[in-house]
Amino acid sequence: MALFIYGTATHTGKNFFTAEDRRAFFLRGYPANVWVVGNNEKGALWLANHNGVEKTKSEAQALVTADVNAAQAAWDALSEEARAGTNRPTEVTLP
Amino acid sequence: MTEYSGIKGTRVRYLSSDVTLNDAAKGQIWYNSTTGKNKSFVEFKAWSSGANMPVAKRALWSAGTQTAALGFGGYGPGVFNTTEEYYGFNWATGGAMNTPGYHLSGAGTQTAAVAFARGTPTPVKGPLTEEYNGSSWSEQPDMGSARYNATGWGTQTAAVCAGGGPGQPTMLLTEEYDGSSWTNSSNYPTKIYGLGSAGTQTAGLGCGGYAPDQANQGGTYPGNTTLVCHYDGSSWTTSTPLITVATGLMASGTQTNALQIGGVGTINAETSCSQYDGIGWTSTPSMANNRQTFGASMTSAQAAVAFGGPGTVTSGNTNATEEYNSTYSKVTTTAAWSAGGNYPGPVYSAGSSTNSPSTASVAFGGYVSGSKSSATNEYNGSSWTSANAMSDTFTSGAYGGTQTAAFGAGGYANPPSRTAATEEYDGTNWTGGGALSVAASQNVGFGTSTAGVVYGGEGSPDPAIKTSTQEYDGSSWTTVNTMPVGASGHGTGFGTQTAGVRNSGTAPTPNPSTWDGGPAGFVNITLLYDGTNWTSGAFSNWGGRNSTGFGIQTSGVSCGGEGAPGTTPLVRTEQYDGTSWSDVATLPRTNNSYSAGFGASSGSGAVVGGTGPTSNSTDEFTGQVSADAASNLTTS
Numbered sequence: 001m002a003l004f005i006y007g008t009a010t011h012t013g014k015n016f017f018t019a020e021d022r023r024a025f026f027l028r029g030y031p032a033n034v035w036v037v038g039n040n041e042k043g044a045l046w047l048a049n050h051n052g053v054e055k056t057k058s059e060a061q062a063l064v065t066a067d068v069n070a071a072q073a074a075w076d077a078l079s080e081e082a083r084a085g086t087n088r089p090t091e092v093t094l095p
Numbered sequence: 096m097t098e099y100s101g102i103k104g105t106r107v108r109y110l111s112s113d114v115t116l117n118d119a120a121k122g123q124i125w126y127n128s129t130t131g132k133n134k135s136f137v138e139f140k141a142w143s144s145g146a147n148m149p150v151a152k153r154a155l156w157s158a159g160t161q162t163a164a165l166g167f168g169g170y171g172p173g174v175f176n177t178t179e180e181y182y183g184f185n186w187a188t189g190g191a192m193n194t195p196g197y198h199l200s201g202a203g204t205q206t207a208a209v210a211f212a213r214g215t216p217t218p219v220k221g222p223l224t225e226e227y228n229g230s231s232w233s234e235q236p237d238m239g240s241a242r243y244n245a246t247g248w249g250t251q252t253a254a255v256c257a258g259g260g261p262g263q264p265t266m267l268l269t270e271e272y273d274g275s276s277w278t279n280s281s282n283y284p285t286k287i288y289g290l291g292s293a294g295t296q297t298a299g300l301g302c303g304g305y306a307p308d309q310a311n312q313g314g315t316y317p318g319n320t321t322l323v324c325h326y327d328g329s330s331w332t333t334s335t336p337l338i339t340v341a342t343g344l345m346a347s348g349t350q351t352n353a354l355q356i357g358g359v360g361t362i363n364a365e366t367s368c369s370q371y372d373g374i375g376w377t378s379t380p381s382m383a384n385n386r387q388t389f390g391a392s393m394t395s396a397q398a399a400v401a402f403g404g405p406g407t408v409t410s411g412n413t414n415a416t417e418e419y420n421s422t423y424s425k426v427t428t429t430a431a432w433s434a435g436g437n438y439p440g441p442v443y444s445a446g447s448s449t450n451s452p453s454t455a456s457v458a459f460g461g462y463v464s465g466s467k468s469s470a471t472n473e474y475n476g477s478s479w480t481s482a483n484a485m486s487d488t489f490t491s492g493a494y495g496g497t498q499t500a501a502f503g504a505g506g507y508a509n510p511p512s513r514t515a516a517t518e519e520y521d522g523t524n525w526t527g528g529g530a531l532s533v534a535a536s537q538n539v540g541f542g543t544s545t546a547g548v549v550y551g552g553e554g555s556p557d558p559a560i561k562t563s564t565q566e567y568d569g570s571s572w573t574t575v576n577t578m579p580v581g582a583s584g585h586g587t588g589f590g591t592q593t594a595g596v597r598n599s600g601t602a603p604t605p606n607p608s609t610w611d612g613g614p615a616g617f618v619n620i621t622l623l624y625d626g627t628n629w630t631s632g633a634f635s636n637w638g639g640r641n642s643t644g645f646g647i648q649t650s651g652v653s654c655g656g657e658g659a660p661g662t663t664p665l666v667r668t669e670q671y672d673g674t675s676w677s678d679v680a681t682l683p684r685t686n687n688s689y690s691a692g693f694g695a696s697s698g699s700g701a702v703v704g705g706t707g708p709t710s711n712s713t714d715e716f717t718g719q720v721s722a723d724a725a726s727n728l729t730t731s
Contacts, residue, residue: 011712014477016434019717022683023431029684031708071708074465081511082462084444084491085537085584085640086689087660089707 004095005043006060008033009052021046030092032067034060061094068092107133116723121423124728133728138421142368142382145400145416146185150177153405153412154197154214156247157345157390159205161398161418162674165189165227166390167210169403170197171412174216178227180205181400181416190231194223198388200247202254202272205229206630209251209272212259214243220262224272226251229631238277240265246292246301248393253296255280255326258287258304266307269326271296281330285309285322291346291355293393298350299326300371303341303358314361316342323371325350335375339367343387343404348396354379354419356401357386363407368419370396384415397421426724428717430668430679435701435713436478440464442704442711446494447691448501448520449541449589449645453701453715455498456693457482457520460489460506461704467509471520473498474693474701474713485518485525493540493549494691495588498522502544502567505535505552513554517567519544529571535560537640539588539597545569546592548624551582551600561603564629566592578622578629584640585689586618587653593626594648596671599638599656617658621676623648635676637667643687643702645694649673652697652716655687655705664688664707670697670718679719686710 004026010033017027025038027046035052037043047054055063071089108114108125116136124135148166155169162183169175174197178189196213203209206229215221222237238256245259252274260266266286270277283301290304301324310318321336337355344358351373357365364387369376382401389404402416438458445461445468454476460468467488472479485503492506492514499522508514513536517528521544531549538552538560547567554560561581565572578597586600602618619638622629635653642656642665653676654668664687668680687705694700697718704710 011434011437013437013713014435017683019431019433019715022433022680023429027683028681029712031686067708074708079511081491081507082467084462084507084689086443086706087657087662087664089686090661090663092663092685 002039004036004057005039005047005054006057006094007035007037007047007052007054008060008063009035009047009050012050016050017046030064030094031071032063034064034094036060036094057094064092064094113725116725134725135728136423136723136725138423140380140419140421142380142417142419144383145181145402145418148179148402148414148416149186149188150175150179151412151414152403154388155390155403156199156201156210157393157402158201158203158208159392160394161392161400163205164390164392164400164402165205165208166402167192167201167208167227168196168199168213174214178232181402189229190227192225192232193234194221194225196221196223198244200245200256200259202247202249203227203251207251209235209254211238211247211254211272212242212245212256219243224277236276238270239279240268240270242268244288246290246304248292248294248299249296255292255296255299257283257292257301257326258290260286260288269331284324284331284333287320287322289342289388291341291344291358293346293348293353294326294350297328300324300346300350300353301326301331302346302353302355302371303337303344305342316359316361319359319361338369338376338378339365341365345389345391345393345401347391347393347399352396354396354399356391356399356419357382357389357404359387364405379421382417384413384417386413424724424726425721427719427721430670430719431717432668432680432683432714433717434683435476435703435715436474438479438703438711438713439470439472439481440711441709442468443689443706443709444490445691445704446489446492446501446503447693447703448497449495449693450543450591450647450695451497451693452695453693453699456701457498457501458691458693458703459485459494459501459520460492460503461691462490462709465709467507471525474703479713483524486527487514487516487518489518491536491585493538493552493588495540495547496520496543500543500545502528502540502547504540504547504549504567505531505538507536517572519569528569529567531565531572532563532574533557533560537583537585539582539586539600541588541590541595542567542592548592548595550578550588550597553583564624576628579631580620580622584617585642586638586640586656587642587644589644589646589651590624590648595624596632596648596651597622597624597629598635598644598653598671599640599642601640621671633675635669635671636678637665637669639665641689643690643692645692645700646671646696650696650698652692652694652700652718654692654702654716655682655690657688657707668716672697677719680716683714684710684712687714
């Protein structure tokens with residue numbers, strides 16, 4: 001059985017996820033509103049309750065990569081000052 | 096019919112709920128009728144093994160705490176001048192004493208100790224005094240009397256030496272050290288040497304020892320005593336004796352809460368220990384090793400460490416280390432992040448009130464939706480509300496304070512150039528403040544708009560900025576003592592002007608002289624500021640530039656950051672308790688670098704924004720909390 005569920009959900013702000021959620025199951029946000037949650041009842045319910053759209057891992061990875069690539073292009077266009085000592089956004093590999 | 100409890104056993108309180116777990120509840124046992132459980136709130140005490148010392152020695156002295164102890168001098172055979180530092184998990188070698196010594200005494204901490212009253216190869220006993228600064232020993236004025244096998248306690252600047260000899264009349268003498276000179280005080284109640292001690296210069300404790308005038312105990316060492324005395328800074332009074340005689344013992348704690356450790360009994364070195372509450376002694380668990388003339392931490396009766404010493408007068412020395420812990424059952428609530436209200440736009444490189452509760456905080460400036468911003472937004476724990484803007488844009492500068500006393504200093508203003516400007520926020524309006532000594536970016540701050548600190552950063556060009564520290568009084572900045580290690584790259588800073596913390600960021604490694612700006616080493620160092628000087632603190636587990644944090648020196652958080660280009664941003668969340676860091680939770684997203692943090696303590700706080708890609712998220716932190724808990728009693 002897969003360890004994670006992949007999906008997209010719009011971050012609605014306060015209590016979009018709670019401390020109890022984080023204690024109860026794996027939950028981590030990625031670029032492009034991609035969320036990776038634990039493949040269990042609580043994780044699945046969280047995604048469903050937040051109008052999430054389940055994706056395959058490869059679909060989710062493609063969304064993340066596209067968003068990171070866009071961020072990289074934007075970073076490349078920044079002035080040295082605007083980069084402000086930040087790293088160029090790095091490729092993200094979903095777990 | 097006779098009740099069993101009347102002839103055997105004692106009654107247990109019958110309660111519908113657990114008692115309140117406060118000091119009054121300590122030691123109690125009760126029956127909880129709701130849960131059907133026998134419950135207790137009792138202390139668990141035990142010795143456990145620690146890392147072996149790098150050398151086996153006896154007749155050494157020691158200082159410090161269980162997690163930062165110091166052992167120095169001693170006898171092997173051969174008289175040692177070596178110093179060993181214990182960090183709670185391993186030993187390191189410290190600087191060598193200028194003069195070897197055994198059966199010596201001392202006081203202080205791992206980074207500020209003093210050694211005195213030592214035996215030396217020639218002469219046998221000496222008045223030498225040396226101070227240790229964490230790396231090297233320096234000679235100080237001699238004591239008034241030459242002696243060894245005395246005892247010592249207190250701090251480097253307020254120490255006491257009592258007893259010692261052998262011979263007349265030093266066994267009676269008490270001398271006080273103030274960090275620069277010795278003065279005589281009143282005599283110990285009897286001639287004595289090889290006693291243990293703990294406490295402070297004005298509330299000291301002497302216990303055990305060999306008293307030749309009381310050589311009536313029998314056994315191999317008839318002068319070994321149970322004598323216990325209190326010192327108030329000027330005179331000695333006797334108190335409740337030890338449970339058993341002991342010489343060459345150690346003590347750890349205070350005058351009213353001390354642990355007696357080992358020592359020679361009537362025949363041999365003992366493993367036995369006991370605890371003192373200022374009135375009487377109770378037995379506590381024994382060590383695994385017999386010990387006499389050994390080393391121990393001296394500050395706590397609840398957390399101690401013992402090391403070195405021989406088991407018998409004629410046996411070989413041991414390098415075994417043992418740790419003592421006395422704790423009540425705890426229940427720990429794990430730390431976690433939750434989602435807060437979204438910021439008005441994606442933001443990074445903003446400033447914030449790092450020392451304010453997350454329900455009343457402010458964030459300002461930064462790059463918002465891709466543009467340099469002067470915007471100010473206040474957070475109430477749920478949502479952000481726009482407030483009066485700064486007079487200029489603010490990015491990559493130092494910041495800190497509270498919602499009603501925040502400041503931003505340095506960074507980049509508009510047009511693009513580093514600035515020395517300071518702006519102060521009073522909860523409603525921004526006003527211009529005094530200028531930094533030089534324009535700087537990537538600097539870090541803590542404190543408030545009336546008592547602030549800014550350190551490190553980058554100038555153009557001005558390498559000296561990186562070690563600089565400036566204090567703000569609400570109107571002007573004053574350059575104060577520099578840091579021992581330069582800082583840049585927007586690390587984590589939090590705390591107050593008299594109790595601040597620097598963590599993470601970048602620093603000049605490996606060669607400070609060639610560091611002229613930009614990324615150098617991505618470091619996990621911690622420096623602590625006391626309003627005058629910077630001292631080293633414990634390393635955090637992780638570190639990198641563009642990290643953030645919040646809180647105060649004894650209860651803070653450092654989180655996020657990024658390492659070398661191309662590496663995955665850090666998702667660490669580390670809590671600091673004033674002594675050590677604990678990695679307690681992972682951030683909920685990978686783009687937290689260059690976020691702005693705020694929180695009054697490690698108990699709760701928040702971070703907003705971040706880059707890689709840029710985010711408008713606010714993440715709220717609930718810290719790890721450990722609280723006393725009642726234990727279930729079982730019959731098996």
